[in-house]
Amino acid sequence: MNTISLLTDFGLVDHFVGVMKGVILKINPAASVVDICNEVKPQGIFDAAFLLRNSYAYFPNGTVHLVVVDPGVGTERKAVIVKTKNYFFVGPDNGVLDLALKEEKPTKIIHITNDKYFLKPVSDTFHGRDIFAPVAAYLSKGKSLSNFGKKIGFLKNLEFPDLCYDEKKLKGEVVYIDRFGNLITNIDSRALEKFIKGNKFIIKISGCTLDKLSRGYSEAGTDAPLALIGSFGFLEVSVNIGSASAYFSARKGTAVEVEIL
Amino acid sequence: MNTISLLTDFGLVDHFVGVMKGVILKINPAASVVDICNEVKPQGIFDAAFLLRNSYAYFPNGTVHLVVVDPGVGTERKAVIVKTKNYFFVGPDNGVLDLALKEEKPTKIIHITNDKYFLKPVSDTFHGRDIFAPVAAYLSKGKSLSNFGKKIGFLKNLEFPDLCYDEKKLKGEVVYIDRFGNLITNIDSRALEKFIKGNKFIIKISGCTLDKLSRGYSEAGTDAPLALIGSFGFLEVSVNIGSASAYFSARKGTAVEVEIL
Amino acid sequence: MNTISLLTDFGLVDHFVGVMKGVILKINPAASVVDICNEVKPQGIFDAAFLLRNSYAYFPNGTVHLVVVDPGVGTERKAVIVKTKNYFFVGPDNGVLDLALKEEKPTKIIHITNDKYFLKPVSDTFHGRDIFAPVAAYLSKGKSLSNFGKKIGFLKNLEFPDLCYDEKKLKGEVVYIDRFGNLITNIDSRALEKFIKGNKFIIKISGCTLDKLSRGYSEAGTDAPLALIGSFGFLEVSVNIGSASAYFSARKGTAVEVEIL
Numbered sequence: 001m002n003t004i005s006l007l008t009d010f011g012l013v014d015h016f017v018g019v020m021k022g023v024i025l026k027i028n029p030a031a032s033v034v035d036i037c038n039e040v041k042p043q044g045i046f047d048a049a050f051l052l053r054n055s056y057a058y059f060p061n062g063t064v065h066l067v068v069v070d071p072g073v074g075t076e077r078k079a080v081i082v083k084t085k086n087y088f089f090v091g092p093d094n095g096v097l098d099l100a101l102k103e104e105k106p107t108k109i110i111h112i113t114n115d116k117y118f119l120k121p122v123s124d125t126f127h128g129r130d131i132f133a134p135v136a137a138y139l140s141k142g143k144s145l146s147n148f149g150k151k152i153g154f155l156k157n158l159e160f161p162d163l164c165y166d167e168k169k170l171k172g173e174v175v176y177i178d179r180f181g182n183l184i185t186n187i188d189s190r191a192l193e194k195f196i197k198g199n200k201f202i203i204k205i206s207g208c209t210l211d212k213l214s215r216g217y218s219e220a221g222t223d224a225p226l227a228l229i230g231s232f233g234f235l236e237v238s239v240n241i242g243s244a245s246a247y248f249s250a251r252k253g254t255a256v257e258v259e260i261l
Numbered sequence: 262m263n264t265i266s267l268l269t270d271f272g273l274v275d276h277f278v279g280v281m282k283g284v285i286l287k288i289n290p291a292a293s294v295v296d297i298c299n300e301v302k303p304q305g306i307f308d309a310a311f312l313l314r315n316s317y318a319y320f321p322n323g324t325v326h327l328v329v330v331d332p333g334v335g336t337e338r339k340a341v342i343v344k345t346k347n348y349f350f351v352g353p354d355n356g357v358l359d360l361a362l363k364e365e366k367p368t369k370i371i372h373i374t375n376d377k378y379f380l381k382p383v384s385d386t387f388h389g390r391d392i393f394a395p396v397a398a399y400l401s402k403g404k405s406l407s408n409f410g411k412k413i414g415f416l417k418n419l420e421f422p423d424l425c426y427d428e429k430k431l432k433g434e435v436v437y438i439d440r441f442g443n444l445i446t447n448i449d450s451r452a453l454e455k456f457i458k459g460n461k462f463i464i465k466i467s468g469c470t471l472d473k474l475s476r477g478y479s480e481a482g483t484d485a486p487l488a489l490i491g492s493f494g495f496l497e498v499s500v501n502i503g504s505a506s507a508y509f510s511a512r513k514g515t516a517v518e519v520e521i522l
Numbered sequence: 523m524n525t526i527s528l529l530t531d532f533g534l535v536d537h538f539v540g541v542m543k544g545v546i547l548k549i550n551p552a553a554s555v556v557d558i559c560n561e562v563k564p565q566g567i568f569d570a571a572f573l574l575r576n577s578y579a580y581f582p583n584g585t586v587h588l589v590v591v592d593p594g595v596g597t598e599r600k601a602v603i604v605k606t607k608n609y610f611f612v613g614p615d616n617g618v619l620d621l622a623l624k625e626e627k628p629t630k631i632i633h634i635t636n637d638k639y640f641l642k643p644v645s646d647t648f649h650g651r652d653i654f655a656p657v658a659a660y661l662s663k664g665k666s667l668s669n670f671g672k673k674i675g676f677l678k679n680l681e682f683p684d685l686c687y688d689e690k691k692l693k694g695e696v697v698y699i700d701r702f703g704n705l706i707t708n709i710d711s712r713a714l715e716k717f718i719k720g721n722k723f724i725i726k727i728s729g730c731t732l733d734k735l736s737r738g739y740s741e742a743g744t745d746a747p748l749a750l751i752g753s754f755g756f757l758e759v760s761v762n763i764g765s766a767s768a769y770f771s772a773r774k775g776t777a778v779e780v781e782i783l
Binding site for chain 3: 271275276279280282284287334336386390
């Protein structure tokens with residue numbers, strides 16, 4: 001139980017992430033800290049939530065997932081530990097854990113209040129360093145949950161765009177764009193399968209039509225668009241050896257429709 | 262004594278940082294190398310010095326802080342090891358260690374000359390790989406200081422902008438801007454407290470006036486400016502959920518004044 | 523044999539690299555994963571090959587070099603393990619290993635086919651996660667080569683620009699530009715030495731002439747150009763405390779000539 005994953009919006013041009021790692025190693029020299037991503041855009045709660053959902057389960061059982069995207073730092077938003085069957089999650093209660101916890105249900109939620117485990121003096125602007133990192137470090141050393149605060153029942157939800165259905169159309173949207181310009185939608189593979197049920201269909205985006213699901217990027221020619229179920233498990237629109245984001249001038253929120261023929 | 266922190270301007274688009282880590286692990290497989298930051302702007306001695314000052318003390322006692330921002334590589338500038346009460350610092354003698362060493366005084370300074378601990382052939386352009394990384398690795402294995410070279414008495418200073426005082430005004434400036442656009446000044450919390458002594462005051466920047474110190478970012482409305490003592494321990498001008506750097510068109514050197522009313 | 527180096531084009535703004543590390547640690551908790559570089563430009567096989575060539579030998583013997591720049595993911599391109607005297611290399615057979623393997627010859631090549639060591643279900647878009655990371659992890663645990671698939675005899679070559687010679691001229695070109703704007707050419711130090719044989723020579727680039735090889739950057743004045751044998755072991759054109767790329771408006775492919783006087 002010595003792996004701590006790190007997901008923040010602190011970026012890599014300053015010292016914030018390094019300081020958190022120093023704090024962790026000072027408390028638990030045996031901890032192995034692994035970056036999931038520290039380049040989430042500032043205050044990007046949704047992006048962090050989406051990346052966490054698509055990452056957490058690949059880590060060893062017992063991993064402490066430390067997530068600090070925390071625009072409400074210094075306000076009354078709670079700091080929490082969430083235990084699930086296989087993992088611990090530590091972060092602010094602002095929805096950033098919500099998508100992961102829809103996949104793997106919480107078995108216990110703790111409101112972190114015991115300042116015995118904080119770095120003092122606690123700043124009002126960098127709880128990543130002063131609260132979240134030390135708590136994650138003590139957790140990774142095996143300190144039991146009850147030490148950190150009282151049990152609570154609920155966490156803040158995150159708004160995730162709903163799918164719209166009618167008989168012939170499933171309407172979703174782009175929710176995430178990766179470094180390659182791939183457009184990841186909110187249409188997950190199960191929803192898609194259930195909707196098309198073996199029928200012929202087309203996929204529409206930005207006035208263009210794609211008439212099948214490809215298996216890999218290179219089923220399309222170089223610079224040609226395609227749709228597939230990507231490694232996130234969602235319908236994804238891509239361009240082979242190119243950027244679908246540029247090709248379709250798409251952004252988050254761009255509509256993607258599946259239409260039964 | 263197996264943690265080595267790394268602070269460089271080598272960036273992450275090339276292999277420089279990875280190669281230094283390879284060199285370290287080849288010498289000390291038990292070393293745990295932690296990045297403080299490798300995205301210091303090229304030749305940014307001041308920025309690195311400022312980040313080091315605000316990071317070093319969060320690491321475990323015995324950590325070797327390896328700092329390579331080295332525009333003078335291949336010249337007569339010295340390579341040094343500095344021992345303090347709790348840490349080792351390894352880097353070029355160009356001022357980059359100076360701000361940290363004003364906080365924690367050197368107990369011994371060694372001019373690194375013994376090429377027994379260098380990677381051969383020693384290049385004239387990448388002492389990070391050929392001198393600093395191997396020396397840090399041997400240090401982290403417990404090799405004693407006297408092996409690396411002779412004791413010296415002084416290090417190069419770094420110019421840090423002075424505060425200007427008159428009876429009613431304390432004049433400082435922006436010395437660092439972080440990824441969020443927060444403007445960190447050279448006015449540290451002790452100097453500020455001593456100056457205002459409980460009097461009413463205002464803070465002036467770029468023609469605007471702030472009339473109090475906030476505790477956290479969210480005391481201001483979204484996109485509104487505020488001043489606070491930030492996690493660096495200095496007076497900081499920020500914009501809640503926004504960039505003070507953009508808001509005030511500020512850059513390094515922009516004046517920040519505290520005026521007693 | 524627990525070090526795994528990582529060289530990819532996955533970038534740091536998404537979760538791809540973090541997920542690969544999670545997968546590795548789940549299989550081999552004792553693995554130490556070290557990034558060589560994850561910011562290779564998307565599909566940049568040549569750049570990755572060049573960085574690998576200049577990095578691999580600095581790592582401890584037994585290191586598994588995991589290289590995933592894989593525009594052909596999901597096609598018939600092979601996944602391979604290459605054993606050399608001191609290292610293992612794991613990656614797609616698309617030329618990305620070629621430059622390193624010209625320096626240290628393969629002693630065995632395995633075509634990875636045994637899906638017992640894959641993460642299931644295997645996606646068609648992220649073999650870094652589903653095939654390469656788990657195979658590297660099992661290798662780093664000491665699993666022997668024959669488990670992963672059958673021996674094969676050849677790998678794909680990478681096109682590396684040839685040098686052109688006549689009696690008085692050696693014509694090369696820029697093949698890589700680093701973060702500092704240094705222009706690294708395809709003229710390696712041995713080829714250069716053999717060509718100039720102690721004669722006087724000049725170096726020409728973009729209409730400018732440099733009349734000697736410097737030892738370090740600071741032999742030239744600030745913002746002045748120079749040529750030297752850089753830390754890659756190749757002829758390099760640089761600007762002291764500046765960017766040669768900007769100074770010469772140079773890019774990959776820009777001609778660099780050495781002329782005997």
